[in-house]
Amino acid sequence: MKEKISFLKNRIDLISPNKNIVPITTVIDSNEKLNIGGCSIEDLVRKYDSPLYILDEITLRNSCRAYKKALEKYYPGVSLPIYASKANSSLFMSNLVASEGFGLDAVSEGELLTALKGGVPNEKIVFHGNNKSDKEIEFAIKNQIKVIVDNDHDLSRLEEISDSLKFDLEIMIRFTPGIECHTHDYIRTGSFDSKFGFGIESLNKLFGVIIKTKHLKLIGLHAHIGSQIFELDPHKDLGEIMVNVMLQAKEFGHNIKELNVGGGLGIKYTQEDDPPSIDEWIKTVSESVKEACKKNKLDLPVLMCEPGRSIVSTAGVTIYKIGSFKEIPGIRTYLSVDGGMSDNPRPITYQSNYSACLVNNPLSCNSKNKYTVAGKHCESGDVLFKELELGNCKTGDLICVFGTGAYNNSMSSNYNRIPKPAALLVSNGEAEIIQKRESPHDLLKYDVLPDRFIKQS
């Protein structure tokens, strides 16, 4: 069934990588083997072992540039794309997005530190979170990082800490706009059941409270309506709602200069997925904000957006080595790989689907070879693919899973004390390590056996 893997041969969208399944540098080389970023994947595994995370630099930069270009086209002069670092946080990713002129959104001191050390300017970082600790708030304030206030508790901690440090602080508030998105449909609701953000109905009271604070200056609004969204209408509605809230804030004396419409643009994980392009998404939000501002005679705010998945997901692949096979006649054949839910928790958490191929024979595909691809963890649900058609394969062969750049490495764990994989950056035929492979010994580093137990043993 060659059509099943035609995603490897289809014309690739160079401008909007989220519309491809594979990184844009993917080729089948003259030996009929998989090659990404000018590197033979087989050679990389020979050198760096598996499982292996790989990021393709050109795909990453093309995604960033597509956002920049579209913003310049549809919202000239006054915009800032911000990378949602939860998708994949590292010194490398911080550095790459900074070099493309992006800001960064962080939700913990760890992500903030990674951003600063990676070279993101503090004035381009925003700090999110529904339960920030005092220590995290202090860290943000001392580094003059803009804080996105999520709830009343957050506001009172910010007020107290900024008063005690005598620091003025620019804040944005996050609210729930009553738009509920699923991948393929959305609904408008009066209130939105979410742990994040202020309810839209509570904003008047909130604006009244903030205007009386000594050190907090409300300069922006934020809303994020979901992730892996394929429709444009929810973001069209969002732009208009945000401008209305901007108007509301103005009545209380707040000068809202920034609107952050969050992230959420979907990517193509499988042949069935058909997300809008980055250009279409930016056009939609830009036009919606511009129209609403014009209607209400408001100056255009700085437009911010926070893409995560659509920046990094398609640039990333994970390579696994095939180990055991188990055939249950008449039911299924399990094929086990050397990673699984610890390096990619999305299938077991969200029943997410991916595309994959054999590294040494990418175009091979035999409808008789349907495998349930299992991870190596001690968990029956540790299954990466319920049914994957592959060509003939055997123990030792390599599988490449596409679209794993986002929410894989950043959500990985050490379940079963399995060390995290190495991560490589590939570009122009060169591979560089951006995350060292952990060893089982590394995992003992933070364990402490109290002295009396050592004495007993």
Ligand SMILES: Cc1ncc(COP(=O)(O)O)c(C=O)c1O
């Ligand atoms: C506040 C916020 N901004 C941005 C994002 C990034 O979303 P995505 O990766 O879908 O673009 C998320 C993801 O959940 C989020 O919670």
